[in-house]
Amino acid sequence: MNIDIFRRIGIVGSGRVARALALGLKPASHKPPLLWGRSPEQLAEAERQVDGIETTPNLGALVQTCDAIAIAVADDALSGIVATLAAEASKTPSSPFVFHVSGRSGAAPLAPLRDAGWLTAAIHPAMTFTGNPPGEVARMAGARFAITGSSVDAAVQARRVVGLLGGVAVEIPEERRALYHAALCHASNHLVTLIADAAQALERAGVAAPRALLAPLVQAALDNSLDRGFGALSGPLLRGDVQTIRDHVAALAAHDPDLVAAYRAMAVATIDRLEHEGARPDAALRRALDSSGAVP
Structure with a gap:
């Protein structure tokens, strides 16, 4: 079904995210989505x-023919793309809606385009992309x-795009984008990293298939923590088992x-969280983790 929300959607980029967006937004584009990329092979x-x-x-073709442009490039390439689009903007009276999909930044990197009269926003899908556009379109739903818009109107357009993809928009203030991404x-x-480290330790303990051993335990811990928050914690720190630590x-x-070092850091963070939640962990737990006295 063609929804015809936009005259034409342009996408800067030709990688995994760009392809998924092209497929997901195609029903909302009256003309076929137009992709630009530096690599002819990737295009x-x-x-x-x-x-x-x-x-x-020709990147300028997107500015000339598209009324919505998604920028799906590496974070470090974003500023260069914005500068090129801003130069193209001076050649045409069009004022498309443009957004980038970087997680770390809000709409601020698009300021040259906002100053040219464009609506600008950041729209970051909180998911991974593996190179399977149909599967990724299904998961975006x-x-x-x-989303972070440079104006109220830009935020409205950002919500509109998210809705077209079947997603749920969560507004993040510009000044909190780095915290969100962290x-x-x-x-x-x-x-x-945690799973890789645990698997390595199990290998050194003599386990032939460490990930298979970890899978049910880790999956249950993940499911429980998403369902119950910190209340899902179990293990020796919760029990106060100093000798085990x-x-x-x-x-x-x-x-x-x-x-x-990583084990100590996570254990100390867990004790800190226990205290934050109102528990009173045995002080001996911290001493057991202390680098000067933890190993007998």
Whole structure:
């Protein structure tokens, strides 16, 4: 079904996110979505992977023909793209709605385009993209999108785009975007490191398939924590089992010393959270984790 919300949607980029957006927003574009990218090979691959789109080697074509433009490029490339679009903006009277999909920034990096009279916003899908556009379009439906508009009208347009993708818009103030992005990275990126470290320790303990052993435990912990918050905590820190903590740190120091610092940091953070929640953990737990006295 074609919704015809926009005359034409343009997308700056040809990678995973760009392709998913092209497919997801295609029903809202009267003309086929138009993609620009620096790599002709990636553009050709995008056309093969997503039916019903068109590509161009000319970034100015998006400014001239599109009334909505999504910028889906690496964070470090954003400023250069904005500068190029701003230069193109001076050549045409059009004033499209433009948004980027970076998590770390709000609408501020698009200020040159806002100053040219464009509506500008940040729209960040809080999910990962693996290169399967149909699957990603399905997952965007119901996903949360962090939006930051440079104006009330821009925020309205951002919500409109999120709605077209079937998502749920969550407004993040400009000055809190870095905090928002840090929270996502802490929850998702650091989780990958945590699992990798735990799997390595299990290998050194003699476990042949450490991830298979971890999977049900970690999945249950994740599900419970999303459902119950910090109330899902279990284990020796909650029980106040000081000797177990001493044994853990000693074993790690002997067999996996690279993990000691991370284990201590997470254990101390857990004790801090327990205290924040009103519990009174045994002070001996902190002493057991102290670098000067943890290992007998």
